Amino acid sequence: MSIKPHHTPYLKVCGMADADSLQAVAALQPDFLGFIFYPQSKRYVGGRLPAAAVRALPAAIRRVGVFVDEQPAAVLDNVQEYGLDVVQLHGQESADVCLALRMTGVAVIKAFAVGEEFDFTRLEPYVGCVDYFLFDAAGAQPGGNGTAFRWELLQGYTLPVPYFLAGGIGPEHAVALPGLSLPGLFALDLNSRFETAPGVKDAGQLGRFFRALNPKNQESYTDGL
Ligand SMILES: O=C(O)c1ccccc1NCC(=O)[C@H](O)[C@H](O)COP(=O)(O)O
Secondary structure (H helix, E strand, O other): OOOOOOOOOEEEEOOOOOHHHHHHHHOOOOOEEEEEOOOOOOOEOOOOOOHHHHHOOOOOOEEEEEEOOOOHHHHHHHHHHHOOOEEEEOOOOOHHHHHHHHOOOOEEEEEEEEOOOOOHHHHHHHOOOOOEEEEEEOOOOOOOOOOOOOHHHHOOOOOOOOEEEOOOOOHHHHOOHHHOOOOOEEEEEEOHHHEEEOOEEOHHHHHHHHHHOOHHHHHHHHHOO
């Protein structure tokens, strides 16, 4: 019998669009760093972050490109140019598009916007076509809205696809997150709640948050809230 070791969720910091902040956040060794390839986003990497700075990241940090209803050929061009390990599809991409991209060897995250309720049967066609789901709060923008959905909706999750929990996760959640037990939870996604400006992350605040996810450090963290 094998016993799977319990681990705290992996950490993804998304929406990196500033070279200095990229270096500071990379030094914290997150598991994933996300880059937005959606021109309408305030965190769009185009013209802000050289591809070479992304390619130069340590291999232990997985580079995630976030796309919204982009042509697969354009997604793959950016995979090459930026050395992306993972593509996060944050629009209405079909299961077929996800599978076609995955077959090229890049890992695929399919994002879904969660409102007051969520119909989990929508996910079924994607099983086997993606590596991960990402559940984000529905809002005015496709992502980066800074609001949370009701995480309890995930308590009955039964699909064999691990997921990223996203949407409005902020410094105050470090207290509740270590005790959060959601089936299938793989990683936490942090973005606008840790910014000093769009695309510029507060590495000090992120570092305190990372440390606080270790329950042993909780008491000193709440002193600082
Ligand atoms: O962050 C954006 O500007 C963005 C724009 C368009 C599509 C996706 C986008 N972000 C993707 C993410 O994975 C975010 O981290 C996620 O939406 C959560 O963001 P936040 O609510 O700010 O924590």
